[in-house]
Amino acid sequence: MPAAALHPRASRPRSWWGWGYADARLDDAECAALGALLPGTLARPLPIPRVADLTIGRPAVTPPPSLAHLVTAEPRPRAAHAMGKAYRDVIRALRGRPGRIPDLVAHPAGDQDVADLLDWAGEHDVAVIPFGGGSSVVGGVEYRGGTHRAVLSLDLTAMDRVLEIDTASRSARIQAGALGPALEGQLRPHGLTLRHFPQSFEFSTLGGWLATRAGGHYATVHTHIDDFAQSLRVVTPAAAGTSWRLPASGAGPSPDRLFLGSEGALGVITEAWMRLQERPRHRASASVAFADLHRALDAVRAVAQSDLAPANCRLLDAGEARLSGASHDGSAVLVLGFESATAPVDDRLAVAVDLARAHGGRGGASPADGDAPADAAVGAWRSAFLRMPYLRDGLARMGAVVETFETAATWDTLPALIDAVRTEVGAAAEQTTGHPATINCRLTHVYPDGAAPYFTVAVAGRPGDEVAIWDEIKAAATDVLHRHRATITHHHAVGRDHRSGYDRQRPEPFALALHAVKNALDPQGILNPGVLLD
């Protein structure tokens, strides 16, 4: 599956209710086998939901003839645009209670279409939900509550072309609706790559990455898509504009940084000049095992505070390592990977492995420099990584409640934070369900001053109460993060599910500023209402 998933056919159908490709979902037997690992789950999987079973009304508004060719009111695309792909979304679909189905889905072909649709929506009190690949796991692409007359899902994926390439500056102008594979496919003939590979790579767009500050391929230095944005074009209800293509600037506050992370609430990013990379010619990777997670954290900190800049520096706790096949003896595993288009990287790997061993790591023999990951753990990890969301949907079908969340914190608080999440979120999950919960943790991105842990919580639910249970687990997680001053999100975005944590975290001067910007750029309040602010 993973290999095929990286080379999607345009015609390969996507699931309207679950993650990714419809044909990649677990079959009933696989679901049952998975459920058997989690005490208290259902005896047999919930059935696959059908669009035909949904109640989908007539749209409350009709677009004018000039926009009619861009807009559809067909049931299936409307159902597929009702929500993102969070566990909360999947279980609601499985339980036949999806989020508000949008009245219309629009597929603009260019900037002017976007501006025209925003104008029309503003005049008719229609909420507009910008929609890329729809892979949001934070309630970022649904309409939840509110008083708008109608809801339009603004699907950007018809705008998927690489428009211009500047090889001297290794940059390309790319439309925001390009999905990962389409984008890379257009860059490949030029020997260039954006090299941004989030877990959602196949099912998310450049515009979505930019609007949510997506975390990408690199575990160190340039960890977010932010750093690769050279210039943005933004269409807002009040004005449209493009920042200059600049390698860097000190001219006032960065205009791009205001729209990076704006999650469709301030404007629609329609295209961007992106900084590209040469494809790496040299690679080396290794994994190092640790008996003790806290010593492993010290090892990762030593690597992060060096200037070795590994492309991959993932620390898997014992549960994650077992799940991905990287280790079966209860060890935590640090997966290190280096790559370069300039020079061999074996020396850097060797220094990193030495640092890890100095903190109690075992293994990590320096493999040969070459194209393929030399260590079996690395390959096992990659396959499992792409497969995980499908497994989550399988667990959902078995009535489990699954929550994945991530954060970032400075090193001084990180060990206590990880312990507290295990203890407190685990207790919340067990108390609310009466079943034993599993919590795994990995570090996905590391910094000289801290790191980003990613947690997976799984527990059997009570049939029909899954959303309420999920909400309790989420509240417990939000509370732990808040008390440790760990960000409510490192790269999943705020959306609607993280609003309470975000509101507590956002400093007051910036809250005032953001509200002022929202009023100035979206005076009618039609853009993604409820995301980031009310």
Place this chain on the structure above:
Amino acid sequence: MPAAALHPRASRPRSWWGWGYADARLDDAECAALGALLPGTLARPLPIPRVADLTIGRPAVTPPPSLAHLVTAEPRPRAAHAMGKAYRDVIRALRGRPGRIPDLVAHPAGDQDVADLLDWAGEHDVAVIPFGGGSSVVGGVEYRGGTHRAVLSLDLTAMDRVLEIDTASRSARIQAGALGPALEGQLRPHGLTLRHFPQSFEFSTLGGWLATRAGGHYATVHTHIDDFAQSLRVVTPAAAGTSWRLPASGAGPSPDRLFLGSEGALGVITEAWMRLQERPRHRASASVAFADLHRALDAVRAVAQSDLAPANCRLLDAGEARLSGASHDGSAVLVLGFESATAPVDDRLAVAVDLARAHGGRGGASPADGDAPADAAVGAWRSAFLRMPYLRDGLARMGAVVETFETAATWDTLPALIDAVRTEVGAAAEQTTGHPATINCRLTHVYPDGAAPYFTVAVAGRPGDEVAIWDEIKAAATDVLHRHRATITHHHAVGRDHRSGYDRQRPEPFALALHAVKNALDPQGILNPGVLLD
């Protein structure tokens, strides 16, 4: 001089009208010798201006007793806070026509003082000019025009302490008024360094660096102070707040990035948690000479697009190289420097030198790894770098007009941009003065997608017309940058002198946003009026 300048005594008097330390200025004979190099300058230097010769009126407002201890109305500090240290400022002082002398100078001791002063100023229509080291070269710290009842210069330098150090996360909480040497002096006992060394290091503050997005020590990767800011505390007239200490976050648009580059127009940065470095243990440097500047640009691009990440990658054109003693044969010189606290850097230097040689470079023998720069050109460059502003003041005393400006542009436009600046700005300088002009160029910071050139223009002026001539040269430079879509500033900030270029460069949605933020955070419009926006 340079060695002493790096270890300032607290009591060493600063010049009120010119750059840096009063005792470091050129004497009359040195000024005359320098003037002799530039045809058409005066026969003898203009006299040193005296505060006693200025007309300094009584303040138009009186602070309340509760704030009186923070505020002075003495002539000398008021004169020293009237302007920054641009050429335009120095020549105005030399000609006895300085900028508007502020009514009062305040030295707050902490956040509450800042908030109280802003409250009082807001109630009494007093413009507040935040003032760090006062080294602005863009008119960033003066009051120019406007209708306020009075002007208060808010000098932050009494807030100069390192308040807290987190060694695990290599971070420190530092008050914004700390000048470079005071800041480094407090970090040194902990084996840590901010390693931010702008040319103004001795005479500028952390808050000034943050508010202007200062360019620092590193020529690649983390080139601006922005990247080292972990959390900011900001006091605005509307609210005060502190962002969380985070190594990274994806929770909405970055709150800190809105205040980085806000130049005192949106709020006062009072303290920051900053990311620190270990002191480097390994260093290596070399210089490579090029007969042709365009081939040298290709070499720099190759290095910038590698992942070698030199700490120093300065390209000096023939004029710059001659001026700094790095070369006397008309060659351009590329100065490469690597440093690391992790591992020896000779290999990286060797690969970089090979890349440079492959593009026609000569020299660059790999020196030994050690503490001291092995190449004479490197040392010569450093001394000249710190001396340059004093030379500029010497030229100003000889009636010359000197303008230094910097920008950044993508590689595809860079060679044409540099040629156009030479030709067009040179022609403007010569036409308006009738004297031959000198234009030198160096690259200070380099990126995979472009670089930041820094230009120095010098030409003999017409006595008394220097400001008008400077304005014409600046207008020509602004025009060339605009036509090449090169930023109006890479690290000097916008201030008041770059407003016309900034206004043309700023995309419309961000202009609307910035005005809205200004109105929300500074509703009375007292903060640094005229900077960034009206």
